Amino acid sequence: MSDLLVSGAVKRFGDVEALRGVDLEVGAGEFFCVLGPSGAGKTTLLRAVAGLERLDAGTIRSGGRDLTHAPVQGRGIGMIFQTFALYPHLTVHDNLAYPLREARLDPAQIERRVGEVAELLRIGHTLRRRPATLSGGEQQRVAIGRAIIRRSKLLLLDEPLTNLDAKLRHDTRVEFKRLHRELRMTMLYATPDQLEALTMAERIGVLREGRIVQVGTPRDLYQAPGDSFVAALVGAPRMNLLPAVLANGGRAVALPFLEVDGGPWATALGRFPAGTELWFGIRPHDLAPTVDAQAGPRFRATVHLTEPLGDVTVLDLTVGGTVFKMVLPEERAVRYRVGDEVPVGFAVANTHVFSRQTGTAIR
Ligand SMILES: Nc1ncnc2c1ncn2[C@@H]1O[C@H](COP(=O)(O)OP(=O)(O)OP(=O)(O)O)[C@@H](O)[C@H]1O
Ligand SMILES: [Mg+2]
Numbered sequence: 001m002s003d004l005l006v007s008g009a010v011k012r013f014g015d016v017e018a019l020r021g022v023d024l025e026v027g028a029g030e031f032f033c034v035l036g037p038s039g040a041g042k043t044t045l046l047r048a049v050a051g052l053e054r055l056d057a058g059t060i061r062s063g064g065r066d067l068t069h070a071p072v073q074g075r076g077i078g079m080i081f082q083t084f085a086l087y088p089h090l091t092v093h094d095n096l097a098y099p100l101r102e103a104r105l106d107p108a109q110i111e112r113r114v115g116e117v118a119e120l121l122r123i124g125h126t127l128r129r130r131p132a133t134l135s136g137g138e139q140q141r142v143a144i145g146r147a148i149i150r151r152s153k154l155l156l157l158d159e160p161l162t163n164l165d166a167k168l169r170h171d172t173r174v175e176f177k178r179l180h181r182e183l184r185m186t187m188l189y190a191t192p193d194q195l196e197a198l199t200m201a202e203r204i205g206v207l208r209e210g211r212i213v214q215v216g217t218p219r220d221l222y223q224a225p226g227d228s229f230v231a232a233l234v235g236a237p238r239m240n241l242l243p244a245v246l247a248n249g250g251r252a253v254a255l256p257f258l259e260v261d262g263g264p265w266a267t268a269l270g271r272f273p274a275g276t277e278l279w280f281g282i283r284p285h286d287l288a289p290t291v292d293a294q295a296g297p298r299f300r301a302t303v304h305l306t307e308p309l310g311d312v313t314v315l316d317l318t319v320g321g322t323v324f325k326m327v328l329p330e331e332r333a334v335r336y337r338v339g340d341e342v343p344v345g346f347a348v349a350n351t352h353v354f355s356r357q358t359g360t361a362i363r
Contacts, residue, residue, distance in 0.1 A: 084143030
C-alpha cells in the first residue's frame with residue numbers, strides 16, 4: 001500500500017524548472033530518501049507535498065486522498081525544515097504544545113502528549129527552557145518533536161542534519177531510525193549526503209535536475225547504478241570512472257593501459273559499434289594489490305598520493321595519464337609510499353560500463 005503518490009509533478013519558478021515531471025511512490029511506513037545535489041529540487045518537492053508550493057502540473061495523493069489542491073492545514077503531513085525554526089520567545093514545552101493548542105486539543109491531552117514526545121526524544125530536562133539556551137542537537141530534537149507531536153502519518157524531513165556537527169549527525173541518524181521504528185511513520189527524507197541516504201533509507205530516489213533518475217534500495221543503487229551520475233553520487237570515495245572505448249569487435253573495453261573483457265556488460269555491449277565511447281567504472285574498494293597467482297585483469301600503477309583515514313587509506317594512483325583511487329585497509333596500505341609501483345588487480349564481476357554519450361549503464 002502506498003502512502004504517498006506523486007505523479008508527473010512539474011514546478012516552475014519563472015524560467016527555472018525546479019521539478020520536471022517527478023513520479024514517486026512511497027509505501028506506508030517506509031523510510032524513503034530523496035538524494036540529490038544542491039539545486040536538484042528536493043526542497044521544492046517536499047514543499048509541494050506539504051502544500052507550500054502549488055504545482056504547475058501533476059498530482060499528489062496520500063492515504064487514498066487527492067491532495068493536489070488541498071490546503072496546507074488538514075493534509076496530515078508534518079515537516080522538518082533545513083533550518084529548524086523554533087519560537088524563540090516560547091519555552092521548549094510551549095514550542096511542543098503549540099501545534100496541539102492550534103488544533104484545540106484539551107489541556108490534559110496536550111500535557112500527556114508533550115510528556116510522551118519529550119521522553120521519546122530525551123528532552124524532558126529542557127522543557128522549561130527557551131530554545132536559545134539549548135545545544136544544536138537539543139534544538140533539533142525539539143524541532144523533530146514539534147513535527148511529530150500531531151502524529152501525522154507522513155513526515156517530511158528536509159536536510160534536517162545539515163546544521164549539526166559530525167558527531168551529532170551520526171547520533172541523530174541513529175535517532176531517526178529508532179523514531180521511524182517506534183512511531184511507524186512514513187518518512188520522506190531529503191538529503192544531498194549519500195552516506196545519510198545509504199545508512200537510513202529503505203529505498204532511495206535519486207533526484208537530478210528536477211527528475212527522478214533511479215529508485216532502489218541502497219544496495220541496488222550501490223551495486224547497479226543505472227547511469228554514471230548515480231554511480232558517481234553513491235559510494236565514497238566515489239566510483240572511478242575512466243574513459244574507455246569499445247574494441248576487439250565489440251567484445252572488450254579498451255582503457256589506455258588495459259583491455260578488459262567478460263564483465264557483466266559483455267553481452268549488452270554487442271549492440272554497440274566498435275569505437276563507442278564508454279566510461280569504465282570500478283569502485284576504489286574493488287581494486288587491490290595483486291598476488292602472483294591471482295586471476296583477473298591486472299596492471300601496474302604508481303602511487304601519486306596517500307590519504308590515511310584511520311582504518312583505511314585512500315591511494316591515488318596513476319597509470320599513463322589516468323588517475324584513480326584505491327582503498328586499502330591501513331595495515332596493507334602502510335607498505336606503499338608516494339612514487340612506488342603497485343601491481344593492481346580486480347574482478348571483472350565488479351566492473352561497470354556506461355555510455356559516455358548518454359551516461360546510461362550497459363549491462
Ligand atoms: N522561490 C523560488 N524562486 C525561484 N527559484 C527557485 C525558488 N525555489 C527554488 N528555486 C530554484 O529551483 C531549483 C531547485 O531548488 P530547491 O531548493 O528545490 O533545490 P534543493 O535540491 O533543495 O537544493 P539544496 O540541497 O541546496 O537545498 C533551484 O534552481 C532553485 O534556485
Ligand atoms: Mg533544499
